[in-house]
Amino acid sequence: MIHFNRKSIYSILAFSAIIFSFLLASISMSLPAQARVEVIDTTIESQLSDATDTPLENSEEASLVEIDLTPSQWYRSLLGSDKLSLEGITGEGVTVAVLADGVDDRHPDLIGQVLPGYDATTRLKIKAGANHGFYDAGVTGTFQSVMIAGDADGLGLTGIAPGAKILPVIVDGSTGSLRDNDVAAGIDWAVANGAQLITLAIGIAEGPTDQDATATCAAVSRARKANVLTFVPSQNDELLSAAQFLPASCVDSIVVTAVSENLSNQSKRLIIGNPTFTAPGFSITSGLQGEDWLPYTTSISSNWAAISAAGAAALVLQKSPTVDIINLLSSTATDIGIKGADPIFGQGLIDAYAAVHSTNAASLEMRLRAVSSFSVPVIVSASRDGSGQSSISWEPPFGVPVISYEVLAYQFSDKTWKVTSFPFGGNDVRGLIAVDLHINTYITVVAKTADNDRVSAPINSSEYDPAEPLHTRDADEAAVTAVTSSWVSNGILVEVVSNDSTRPWELIVIDLSSGEIVKKFKISGSSSSRIVSYSGYDKMRTKPLLIGAGIGRNGIDTYLLPQYGIAGSVVAAGKSRAGISGFVTCSDDENITCGSRLIPEGTILSIKDRKSGKTLASARVRSDNGFFAVWSHTSLKYDIIILSPNGEHSMRLEGSFWYR
Numbered sequence: 001m002i003h004f005n006r007k008s009i010y011s012i013l014a015f016s017a018i019i020f021s022f023l024l025a026s027i028s029m030s031l032p033a034q035a036r037v038e039v040i041d042t043t044i045e046s047q048l049s050d051a052t053d054t055p056l057e058n059s060e061e062a063s064l065v066e067i068d069l070t071p072s073q074w075y076r077s078l079l080g081s082d083k084l085s086l087e088g089i090t091g092e093g094v095t096v097a098v099l100a101d102g103v104d105d106r107h108p109d110l111i112g113q114v115l116p117g118y119d120a121t122t123r124l125k126i127k128a129g130a131n132h133g134f135y136d137a138g139v140t141g142t143f144q145s146v147m148i149a150g151d152a153d154g155l156g157l158t159g160i161a162p163g164a165k166i167l168p169v170i171v172d173g174s175t176g177s178l179r180d181n182d183v184a185a186g187i188d189w190a191v192a193n194g195a196q197l198i199t200l201a202i203g204i205a206e207g208p209t210d211q212d213a214t215a216t217c218a219a220v221s222r223a224r225k226a227n228v229l230t231f232v233p234s235q236n237d238e239l240l241s242a243a244q245f246l247p248a249s250c251v252d253s254i255v256v257t258a259v260s261e262n263l264s265n266q267s268k269r270l271i272i273g274n275p276t277f278t279a280p281g282f283s284i285t286s287g288l289q290g291e292d293w294l295p296y297t298t299s300i301s302s303n304w305a306a307i308s309a310a311g312a313a314a315l316v317l318q319k320s321p322t323v324d325i326i327n328l329l330s331s332t333a334t335d336i337g338i339k340g341a342d343p344i345f346g347q348g349l350i351d352a353y354a355a356v357h358s359t360n361a362a363s364l365e366m367r368l369r370a371v372s373s374f375s376v377p378v379i380v381s382a383s384r385d386g387s388g389q390s391s392i393s394w395e396p397p398f399g400v401p402v403i404s405y406e407v408l409a410y411q412f413s414d415k416t417w418k419v420t421s422f423p424f425g426g427n428d429v430r431g432l433i434a435v436d437l438h439i440n441t442y443i444t445v446v447a448k449t450a451d452n453d454r455v456s457a458p459i460n461s462s463e464y465d466p467a468e469p470l471h472t473r474d475a476d477e478a479a480v481t482a483v484t485s486s487w488v489s490n491g492i493l494v495e496v497v498s499n500d501s502t503r504p505w506e507l508i509v510i511d512l513s514s515g516e517i518v519k520k521f522k523i524s525g526s527s528s529s530r531i532v533s534y535s536g537y538d539k540m541r542t543k544p545l546l547i548g549a550g551i552g553r554n555g556i557d558t559y560l561l562p563q564y565g566i567a568g569s570v571v572a573a574g575k576s577r578a579g580i581s582g583f584v585t586c587s588d589d590e591n592i593t594c595g596s597r598l599i600p601e602g603t604i605l606s607i608k609d610r611k612s613g614k615t616l617a618s619a620r621v622r623s624d625n626g627f628f629a630v631w632s633h634t635s636l637k638y639d640i641i642i643l644s645p646n647g648e649h650s651m652r653l654e655g656s657f658w659y660r
Helices: 074-079 081-086 139-149 180-192 214-225 304-319 325-331 352-357 364-374
Strands: 036-039 095-100 102-104 117-119 124-126 131-133 165-170 197-199 229-233 254-259 277-280 284-287 296-300 378-384 390-395 404-413 416-425 430-433 441-448 453-455 480-488 491-498 505-511 516-523 529-533 545-551 554-560 566-572 577-584 604-609 615-620 626-632 637-643 653-656
Touching: 074 081, 074 277, 074 304, 074 364, 081 304, 081 352, 095 102, 095 139, 095 180, 095 304, 102 139, 102 165, 117 180, 139 165, 139 284, 139 304, 165 180, 180 197, 180 214, 197 304, 214 229, 229 304, 254 304, 277 304, 284 304, 304 325, 304 352, 325 352, 378 441, 390 441, 404 430, 416 430, 480 545, 480 554, 491 505, 491 545, 505 529, 516 529, 566 637, 577 615, 577 637, 604 626, 615 626
Parallel strands: 036 296, 095 165, 095 197, 117 165, 197 229, 229 254, 254 277
Antiparallel strands: 102 131, 117 124, 284 296, 378 390, 390 430, 404 416, 404 441, 441 453, 480 491, 491 529, 505 516, 505 545, 545 554, 566 577, 577 626, 604 615, 604 637, 637 653
């Protein structure tokens, strides 16, 4: 999540803001408040409102919107923290260290909830009462903190454990990169300064890194020995850091998988490590940093499961300070996958209420019914056309029939908020409203059901969707309006359409398997295409890529599937024989690890030694898309290519093996 506000257009994570701002439109930017951040598996969708400092009507500043948003916090009800609060179980006396990019302790739901903290990137302490973040940061840290310990004053949001205290620790600071030793130092400091639980869900807000988590894992283990648990997400949500920094791989991390309201894991990213259990992690409404009059945002990110679990653990700790939290949460969790230790969902879906009261795990059916009783609509996107109309789309509440919808638009005028209603049918999930959604406006969607009205969390920014053509509202601004990318013999051909040939455009290539930016260019506006050079056997041809092109913040991201539909590895097949085992991968565009072509069953593949050109063997593609071939070997190392009849070949495969 990246956030811009009217008073401070902050450098995106100290990471080449100008070059990458068009890409990071797919992360989440809004002005003055973030509308909705949506994290998918391989990149991040976001919303972007105007980056201009447009004054409000009559030059009046809108006052802070103070409304009760707890009905939109489905995750509190699913965990049972709403019922526990009525019993006085709020996490009081428990300290949770939030290791992230800082915490904005001026947020209206965090006043008095945040302790003095520490900046592990500078090794300096942070005083309470200040914005615990670098520049305009604190994006993920504030979100996590409100989610855990937002105060229960009946306005805004209430945390899972509203009685807990937040110990802010900056591990991703203004240095511009995430460093393993800084994270480790932050964990050690948190343990030494009273943390009872730690969240390490850095996610998409950190700077780039090429480091692994060696020091971090050692610190997690030291914390575990001191009876301080570190909660991390089971799926790596990071876009800007290398894939080897994986706290979920630490042996002593508490690894948590995210589920949505339908109790499924929406992310297609790989599960890392061995999940301990599962918790709510998608469509989470929480706090937004900065001085905005609508300081809330809704985010889909597998990161937030770790925060849900930490909040639940805080509730258990208040009731039973010496209990084995992991065993208790596991034994009372609802089984939602394979019975027992599931490779995706671990021991099951956490139920804080059951854990506190040591009751039996609720059934999956009971949990689903509970979700449907408090689910609300979620606004997916909003875009304005610049001529007085806005397009709104939303997701219906889960598991409940809707009679009709009503979109309520609140506009600030003459020092008051005035509301206009726009009715829609019960089957509608999108529509146009005659309102220019802008800085002095916010909207909610109301779902009218047989039992009650269910109100979405509000938004007050317009969407910029990088996967779609340019919105009309940006027509008077320079922008790349169309992008195509394709593999060619000498690399990637990227072609663009721009509405201003006098402006240079930026091009970046991201390796989605690692999250790293691997190429970046600035190209003259007079040129509408660019070849990104890659040799015929370059490993990038076997990877899913994101191609982003734009002018400033106005751009488009496109996915480029791997060129090759073949993958394999050289294996030993006895003392005097070698072989290759592999698959021809699929062309399903929902699975970005697939190749861009499907090689049909029965196709004969030729296996050749690249250096000599000698054909080593042939293989037929099986019904399971696999293939296998063996040959008499004369070497323990092979440098081969695989050819299909149409000439498609894999990358250069360098295989070495031992045999007995």
